[in-house]
Amino acid sequence: MSHYYDENPEVQSDEKTIQYFYHKSQLKLTTDAGVFSKGKVDFGSDLLVRTFLNEHPPGPSKRIIDVGCGYGPIGLMIAKVSPHHQMTMVDVNHRALHLAEKNKKQNQIDNVIITESDGLSQVENEYFDFVLTNPPIRAGKNVVHRIFEEAYQKLKNQGELYVVIQKKQGMPSAKKKMEEIFNNVETVNKSKGYYILKSQKG
Numbered sequence: 001m002s003h004y005y006d007e008n009p010e011v012q013s014d015e016k017t018i019q020y021f022y023h024k025s026q027l028k029l030t031t032d033a034g035v036f037s038k039g040k041v042d043f044g045s046d047l048l049v050r051t052f053l054n055e056h057p058p059g060p061s062k063r064i065i066d067v068g069c070g071y072g073p074i075g076l077m078i079a080k081v082s083p084h085h086q087m088t089m090v091d092v093n094h095r096a097l098h099l100a101e102k103n104k105k106q107n108q109i110d111n112v113i114i115t116e117s118d119g120l121s122q123v124e125n126e127y128f129d130f131v132l133t134n135p136p137i138r139a140g141k142n143v144v145h146r147i148f149e150e151a152y153q154k155l156k157n158q159g160e161l162y163v164v165i166q167k168k169q170g171m172p173s174a175k176k177k178m179e180e181i182f183n184n185v186e187t188v189n190k191s192k193g194y195y196i197l198k199s200q201k202g
Helices: 043-055 073-081 094-106 141-154 171-182
Strands: 016-022 025-031 063-067 086-091 112-116 128-133 155-166 186-191 194-200
Touching (some): 016 073, 025 073, 025 094, 043 186, 063 073, 063 141, 073 086, 073 112, 073 128, 094 112, 141 155
Parallel strands (some): 063 128
Antiparallel strands (some): 155 194
């Protein structure tokens, strides 16, 4: 059985193109079988993008990482709306990384670096103002909680971790884990059972 969080999903390729809008910004995104939410940008990812951009409208240049970027809707939309930011996008799924690279090029976004990494483990010598993740829930709680721990290590002082997670898919335990690691966590948005949790490294 192949999953979107595998390095090489063993499913037949079936590329399609979808549109993604945020106010006046538009992305044309190529998706494929074997990646997360291939039919449309999932509600949680969109909620994370809107919440983050509402809390952090274009301002001073920041370093941001999108962990588990898939074909790229979160990182690419934020990079497009805020072209002064430096965006890093990571995933373990080779097909997702190939699609993210393709989507970066076809939308002419040049403030993004896309790299292979299991969580943040392969991101060396870099520190970030923001870590964003729609974590791979189906990979299991240990994987998700490890992303939170690695985020703490990779955040600058006063940096923030943003997580989107459904209540029924482990939000209470995710919230508890973030509180343990950061000594703070708040719900900054919620809609249709999805929660946006935020912790700050102090």
